[in-house]
Amino acid sequence: xxxxxRVVSGLQYRVRLSSRFLRSSFSSDSGPAEGPVSGxxxxxxxxxVLRRETQSSAAGPKASSSxxxxxxxxxxxxxxxxxxxxxxxxVVVGRVFRVVRDDLYIDFGGKFHCVCQRPAGADxxxxxxxxxxxxxxxxxxxxxxGASTDTTLxxxxxxxxxxxxxxxxxEHHQND
Amino acid sequence: IDVLTFVSYLGLLGFRYSxxxxxxxxxxxxxxxxxxxxxxxxxxxxxxxxxxxxxPLEKPDFFxxxxxxxxxxxxxxxxxxxxxxxxxxxxxxxxLYGCRLDHDIIDLDQTMEHLQLxxxxxxxxxxxxxIILFVSRRxxxxxxxxTTAKDCGExxxxxxxxxxxLTNANIQYGPGVRLPDLIIFLSTLNNVFQQHVGIRDAAxxxxxxxxxxxxxxxxxxxxxxxxxxxxxxxxxxLYCRLFKMTINRAKDRRKQMELLHGLSAxxxxxxxxxxx
Numbered sequence: 041x042x043x044x045x046r047v048v049s050g051l052q053y054r055v056r057l058s059s060r061f062l063r064s065s066f067s068s069d070s071g072p073a074e075g076p077v078s079g080x081x082x083x084x085x086x087x088x089v090l091r092r093e094t095q096s097s098a099a100g101p102k103a104s105s106s107x108x109x110x111x112x113x114x115x116x117x118x119x120x121x122x123x124x125x126x127x128x129x130x131v132v133v134g135r136v137f138r139v140v141r142d143d144l145y146i147d148f149g150g151k152f153h154c155v156c157q158r159p160a161g162a163d164x165x166x167x168x169x170x171x172x173x174x175x176x177x178x179x180x181x182x183x184x185x186g187a188s189t190d191t192t193l194x195x196x197x198x199x200x201x202x203x204x205x206x207x208x209x210x211e212h213h214q215n216d
Numbered sequence: 217i218d219v220l221t222f223v224s225y226l227g228l229l230g231f232r233y234s235x236x237x238x239x240x241x242x243x244x245x246x247x248x249x250x251x252x253x254x255x256x257x258x259x260x261x262x263x264x265x266x267x268x269x270x271x272p273l274e275k276p277d278f279f280x281x282x283x284x285x286x287x288x289x290x291x292x293x294x295x296x297x298x299x300x301x302x303x304x305x306x307x308x309x310x311x312l313y314g315c316r317l318d319h320d321i322i323d324l325d326q327t328m329e330h331l332q333l334x335x336x337x338x339x340x341x342x343x344x345x346x347i348i349l350f351v352s353r354r355x356x357x358x359x360x361x362x363t364t365a366k367d368c369g370e371x372x373x374x375x376x377x378x379x380x381x382l383t384n385a386n387i388q389y390g391p392g393v394r395l396p397d398l399i400i401f402l403s404t405l406n407n408v409f410q411q412h413v414g415i416r417d418a419a420x421x422x423x424x425x426x427x428x429x430x431x432x433x434x435x436x437x438x439x440x441x442x443x444x445x446x447x448x449x450x451x452x453x454l455y456c457r458l459f460k461m462t463i464n465r466a467k468d469r470r471k472q473m474e475l476l477h478g479l480s481a482x483x484x485x486x487x488x489x490x491x492x
Contacts, residue, residue: 112313112324115291126317151297151319151448178319181300189432190302191409194447 089114121150127178133204134173136165146171146198150178156200165203173198264477271473272343279343279469281335281462285454287324290331293454295444296322298431308431311443320431322443334426334440335462338398341424342370342466346397349373350459351414353406357452361402364456368463371396373414377406382417401427402455403446404438411437428455 092109116122124130127150134148139158144165147153154173158165165171180193272278290296298304298312298320313323341348348370352361358374365372373381378388385393399418404427406412411434418425419437427438428446435441445451 110288112287112291112296115287116296116313116321119291121297122316149294151294151299151445179300181302183302189305190300192299192303192432 085113085117089117127175130175131201132173132175132198134171134198136167136169136171139165139167144171144200146173146200148173148175148196148198150196152179152194152196154196154198156198159200159202162203170204172201172204174201268470268473268477269344272340272469277332277336279336279339279462279466281339281465282332284335284458284461285328285331287328289454290324290327290444293445293450294448295327295451295454296324297445297448298322303432305432305434307435308429308433308443311429311435311441312431322431322445327443330440330442331444331458334442335458337424337440338400338426338459339462339466341398342368342463343470345470347371347394348463349396349399350402351377351399351412352402353377353412354403354446354452355407357402357449360452360456364460368460369467370463377413379413382414382421382423395421396423399423399425400459401425401438402452404429404433404435405446 088111092114124132132148134146134154136144137147137153138145142158144156144158145153146156154175156171156173176197176199178196180195180197181190183190296313298308301315301318301320304312304320308320311322311326313321315321338348348365348368350361350365350370350372352358352372352374361374362372380388382395385395399414401412401415404412404415409432415425415427415437424439425437426440426442427433427435428444429435429438429441430444430446433446435443442455444455
């Protein structure tokens with residue numbers, strides 16, 4: 041468990057480092073590890089990704105994120121879900137996949153979908169339309185008295201902000 | 217039914233005598249609820265049939281199931297997403313990569329290996345004409361599982377599981393019922409988050425199981441557990457597609473081998489893969 045905690049904190053640390061790397065140019069940027077990295081696992085992972093980036097940039101001017109050589113650790117680190125951080129009050133774009141009278145079932149790329157009430161006057165929201173959401177929780181769970189595990193509702197909770205206007209692309213897009 | 221018994225005995229003699237079977241069964245490989253009324257016939261070693269049955273056993277991945285999926289496919293289908301930390305089952309901890317902000321992440325490297333083993337096993341069972349049963353009690357995916365089973369010519373059970381379905385089949389369905397040779401669970405939990413009764417019953421009846429185990433499931437009784445997400449439609453569609461492709465590939469391969477080795481087209485249509 042301690043090892044897992046270290047990796048997790050290393051992940052969070054690396055999120056900040058990776059954003060800096062991504063913004064800088066993709067040329068061979070084998071700079072030294074900035075600041076103390078916690079745990080050998082974190083350092084090793086970081087060096088592995090750096091080595092891959094140097095190799096891919098030497099091979100061709102293409103982003104390596106679409107290549108099949110990426111490890112699970114690298115894929116996870118770059119995934120929008122991890123980069124988003126805590127789910128509380130994160131604005132995401134979702135897609136309505138089912139409408140039952142006034143309930144919209146919206147999938148935003150997480151494990152579960154969320155169910156929102158259709159706001160008054162928004163009859164244009166059909167299955168397939170994209171909407172903006174403010175997430176509250178990725179999975180609604182609670183531990184009740186006398187239970188050994190949490191009870192899960194198999195749903196996420198989000199507040200519907202409105203339909204996504206075409207052209208406004210500033211928020212996080214989940215892989216959907 | 218007696219003809220079926222006889223022909224299937226012929227068919228699986230090679231299986232029984234060639235190597236230690238993963239499926240231990242007293243009745244020559246098939247799971248019959250009643251003891252056979254006739255003595256098993258003398259082993260008529262049909263060389264061609266033995267060759268057909270033994271050839272896939274020589275290579276570790278004869279059906280090349282590893283080509284059917286990649287890590288990126290699993291990742292895009294959100295197979296790595298687990299439940300929250302509070303829902304975690306203690307026995308799933310070896311399969312987890314870690315926990316991020318209270319959400320469990322399943323280790324996809326391990327999932328790749330387990331999925332490959334499971335698909336390989338499914339392919340071998342389908343090659344030998346085994347009956348495969350798809351089970352899932354998730355109402356959201358019931359129709360998908362049923363259409364998958366229909367598309368690969370196998371069976372599905374997505375409704376209420378009666379208590380004696382496997383263990384009391386003799387009485388519930390009549391004597392001499394053939395039980396499935398493999399049960400594939402697309403979700404190992406039932407609707408009240410308890411383990412599906414079929415897992416325990418299959419273990420009692422010596423039927424191997426393949427099961428997709430999420431981070432809140434118990435993987436201990438499942439023969440080939442596949443740690444992965446079982447809640448997202450994308451993930452379940454991926455599993456259904458993979459199993460369907462594997463089974464169809466294995467069955468086509470079997471037909472190809474039979475044609476290659478000069479076996480005539482099946483005349484007696486009573487068994488699945490009729491032999492000479």
